[in-house]
Amino acid sequence: MESREIREKFISFFEKKGHKIIPSSSLLPQDDPTTLFTGSGMQPLLPYFLGKKHPLGSRLVNSQKSFRAEDIEEVGDNRHTTFFEMLGNWSLGDYFKVEQIRWLFEFLIEEIKLDPKKLYVTVFSGDGDHNIPRDAESAAIWARLFEERGIEPKEVDLITEENGGELGMGEGRIFYYGVKKNWWSRKGAPIAMPAGEPGGPDSEVFYDFGREHNPEYGRNCHPNCGCGRFIEIGNSVFMEYVKEEEGSFKSLPQKNVDFGGGLERITAAANDNKNIFEIDTLRPLISEIKKLSEKGEGDKSIQIVADHLRSVAFLIADGALPSNIGQGYVARRLIRRAIRHSDV
């Protein structure tokens, strides 16, 4: 399946559920001094999570071009890129967990035809320090959906970095993780958020590429262990809290949904091919670079060069010309890294 088809299916699926299409914003944020780049579809929508009325209503969908400089060192493996397209749907105080989780599952299974047995999901285990409860509600919704498909919805609790993922898969389907993995805000975990920042628990979907577990990541594999067997293909954030001055959390005036799923990763899952550099939008770049070099298939440097050239093209198109400050500096750094990795 090609990316174009998946993008179109996603947009039309959510249009049929009453969502209005919004255009992709620039990679260079317009009114957000807190960040250099647009790294997710929710960034330009922030005021609407806090209660401002969006002119197109309370259900929105789009495909947002995104850039994440923080992933730069990871690029070259099978699943990280600095530039990607994020498929997004949003509820601005409209529907919440039941609809979001059910629709996402339906989209992945019915439209993209992913095998539900290859999907594993995660939910938030709660944060006692900030009085934020565990998300048993999302777990129960997922459990019903898996049961309807004849898949045992076994829950595995509290796999943490501290216990080294000791619990492993344990034949689980629904996994609870803490603030590091299943809480989303622009600034990360609750403790790191400034006053006034909205955030919430999230629920991620992982696709199992069935590769053998790499024991370097610990003895036991689990969806978040990072060995590359599981790839996160979507994240539903239940944006319902805001941090207060004294550090506690209160409910936002409205409960929002912020879903983001990497188009490149969903395409890789649809093709059951764990290397995102082999999907239709990246493959031609890889082939061309390979022709010009003496390196072989799956080479890390070729994948880095392909990613960086693609990112720089999109950054320059949005106005970040290579320079020695700010956004332009990042463009320059990408070009330098691409040159370094070309130097065989």
Ligand code: SER
């Ligand atoms: N904002 C969330 C993310 O970036 C979901 O869109 O993962």
